[in-house]
Amino acid sequence: MAKIELKQPVVEEISANIKDAQSVVLVDYRGLTVEQDTELRKQLREAGIVYKVYKNTMMVRAFKGTDFESLTPYCEGPSAAAISTTDATAPARVLAEFAKKADKLEIKAGVVEGSFYDAKGMQAIASIPSREVLISRLLGSMQSPITNFARVLKQIAEKDGAAE
Numbered sequence: 065m066a067k068i069e070l071k072q073p074v075v076e077e078i079s080a081n082i083k084d085a086q087s088v089v090l091v092d093y094r095g096l097t098v099e100q101d102t103e104l105r106k107q108l109r110e111a112g113i114v115y116k117v118y119k120n121t122m123m124v125r126a127f128k129g130t131d132f133e134s135l136t137p138y139c140e141g142p143s144a145a146a147i148s149t150t151d152a153t154a155p156a157r158v159l160a161e162f163a164k165k166a167d168k169l170e171i172k173a174g175v176v177e178g179s180f181y182d183a184k185g186m187q188a189i190a191s192i193p194s195r196e197v198l199i200s201r202l203l204g205s206m207q208s209p210i211t212n213f214a215r216v217l218k219q220i221a222e223k224d225g226a227a228e
Contacts, residue, residue: 071122078126078145081114086152087176088132089186091159093117094142095168104162104169111154114147134180138172152176153192160190 082088093101108115120139127133146155156174163169174186181189193201 071125074118074122075125078118078123079130081116081145081147082126082130082132084149085132085147086150087148087155087174088135089146089155089159089174090135090138090172091144091146092142092170092172093144093168094170096166100166100169104159104166107158107162108146108155111158112148112150113155113158115144116147117142117144131178132175135173135175143172151194153189153194156186156190157192157194160187 093104096104105115120141120143123139123143123145124136127136127139146159148154153176156171156176159169159171163171171183171186173180173182174189175181176189
């Protein structure tokens with residue numbers, strides 16, 4: 065069997081993972097202990113993120129012609145890809161939070177919803193709360209004035225009722 069036939073399934077797997085991806089983040093995992101790597105994989109799995117170590121040449125081939133082609137220059141050295149199809153900021157958030165505990169983990173770059181970000185940009189993306197948190201904050205801020213208005217009306221009604 066030719067080498068290219070052996071590599072084709074791996075490229076197809078990467079292509080399938082990134083096909084509907086909202087974000088892909090590349091990291092350098094060099095220096096992580098087995099315990100740290102296991103914990104990182106567990107946290108990413110719980111967040112619904114695919115995290116795998118692929119050969120750089122395989123990633124370059126899979127990224128070619130996609131939104132993620134801008135990651136090609138960062139496919140050097142040991143690289144792992146964190147891929148999310150549901151929450152665009154989840155990989156950056158989980159990886160940045162974990163990197164605080166494990167200083168050996170280094171975020172190289174990423175693509176979030178079609179836009180390329182370098183390591184500093186990914187740190188900024190990591191500070192964005194999840195979609196659910198943003199929606200709950202929005203609803204809370206919309207509900208607050210209504211609640212305050214209802215409270216004022218109730219106090220006015222009680223005051224008028226006490227005066228009579």
